[in-house]
Amino acid sequence: MTDDPPFNPALLPAGFVDRLPPEAEAEAAGVETLMRVFAAHGYDRVTPPLLEFEETLLSGSGAAVAEQTFRLMDPETRRMMALRPDMTPQVARIAATRLPDVPRPLRLAYAGPCILMAGNRGDGERQISQAGVELIGPDQPEADAEIVALAAECLATLRVQGVSFDLTMPALTTALVDAGGFDAHVRGMLMRALDRKDAAAVERHGGELAPVLIRLLHAAGPAHGALAELAAVDLPPAVRVHSARLAATVAAIEARVPGIRLTVDPVEFRGWQYHTGVCVTVYAAGQREELGRGGRYLSNNDEPACGLTLRPDIILRAAPPLPCRTRVFLPWGTLPEVGAALRAGGYATVSALGDEADARAAARRLSCALVVVDGRPVPVDGI
Template sequence: MSKWLLPENLADILPAEARRIEELRRELLDLYRSHGFELVAPPLVEYLDSLLSGSGSDLNLRTCKLVDQLSGRTLGVRADITPQVSRIDAHLLNRTGVTRLCYCGTVLHARPADLLSDRELLQIGAEVFGHEGVEADIQIIQMALESVQRAGVPRPRLDLGHPGIFRAIVAADPALAEIEAELSECVAAKDQSGIQALCAQAGQVRGDLVEALLTLPGLYGGVSVLERALRSLPSLPAIQKAVHDMQTLIQALPDYDFSVDLADIGTGYAYHTGVVFAVYAQGWHNAVVRGGRYDGVGKAFGRARPATGFSLDLRKLSSGLEPAPLATAIQAPWGTDAALIQAIRKLREAGEIVVQVLPGQSHSLDEFNIDRELVLSNGRWQVESVV
């Protein structure tokens, strides 16, 4: 095997792309700070039981494990930063009231999410803790949309779901609670025959609840789906509240295109409890941003706090954008002359990129366009255009 080969679904990021990703990271973190979000930086590796607290089996399958040589305990390389930020809010900051946190860091997946996905992601996101109203969801979605717009994503589209609707139906009959995990997979896959088979195996399940489960996969499309849901689903308080929250959210964001999918019950990480959303755009094979409400994840760390947030992969976001334009730069000759060094320093302090060429060396650049050069003219170092 060639030593330069990388494992499947892992890739190097070359200069021009790496620069664009870094610029996106800086711009988005500055955006979140302007909204009052504080930056945190959890560790790449944690004890496995802490890393997976409050999450589903899918996150466990995507987490790479190793043994800590100091303690002998099993460690996990994080596959998602959201549970870590929840731990920081619940256990370390321990604040009352609303806390807004943001983050950016590498995550590693033991297996890719799909055939076109990488296993190493640069995850950036923002979370609001301590407010259970839909207002926090609206604020988070506004920031998610502004994030992709700042990056230059054209015409983003929002897709809304709410796992609380499915869970309200399941909670209404103990027989359904025993098969919740299998049912959730069938509902998410819009597999009506699978839903029927599972309900039949479960025994005497209320007929109206079986009908509701079979109806869920068909409740997708435009915002009118929510009115259909109120007419066709059982009049359970949790369902009515979920639909009302989604309607309030849509009314608060009139400038965006929405679709609704009530069979979307969140990611396989299984910590979402309220409104979930995904941002789609032409040029990306999957959602650019995912997020939603995940109340109670902090319970494993001693405090069950309401929470909502979003995250995205900067590497995936960058890969779908138009190629970044080359940055203009100035070429300077090699030398230790004090006047030359001073001229180069002043140019760099003014924000110019100055590439000082080493003696006898040519250079090849992917990121810069050398359109000017620093030359000695009449005893002074001056910048002239490259002919």
């Protein structure tokens, strides 16, 4: 037996936090705003459960996050259940099994908390917040563009500054390297070199492809320059399909969101395990963490789909604070209709629970800027 250290009742497991006032309200309001934008564009909300059977949650697109997932046993069936680390596979499951007969394009939205076993890359949080959309059925640049435009509208509504969308096409790199006909060993070294953006190693392992690969490695940057480089290099037809799709998607996004900041990294593929088309990562100026990510993939039953998940918890760090309700103290005996009128006018009222000696002092103590005197709100610190 060992002596456990004395337990601190305020301690939470690493990566879990209490959101306090006013952050908790700001995060909830942020999620509501995102969901309102999604709903206005015809995205219908679905709410999958926090837990599912492991077999369902971690199959298909869910397999990518299997090792990040907490499991527990269902005492009723003795089957293993998993706490969701991501909602996208759940929404794909719902589209395939609950809504197979709803006409496509099927537009779905979702929001909720997710749990990761180890801390999320970057901030170490193990409970994260997601709010996203999936557009299921169509396989067109316009569908990818609709998703990016939605995210841009969300972030503009929350007045996040300096937003940029980084586009990648992981299948392009794979197709290009496949076209080179490398043996498995060399291919592995080349992919690692590309992943690390190590031009010298790409030169060493890339054979005849090396000049093209290095040129594309250096092409990463604002969309138009990167697309011009892609257009200028000589690509096999199997690769050209992907670069053409990427260019068409950029054009469709720019048609919808004039002035959007788009960058393209033609040979980036890291972290996109189940994506089949254009992928996007969302950043804000001065914010190290991604505000969201998404892309094109094959949903259950190989149905084409694209989606994007925003992170309300991260977005709130980049968004200006929300205006709070001004608090008004209602001294004992204030008529109920006075309080009701103030609440209808957007104030938060704080009621006395008994006759107070000094209403202004009570108001001040309870962080009220106003106090009702003779039926009207007046500044606590006024004359």
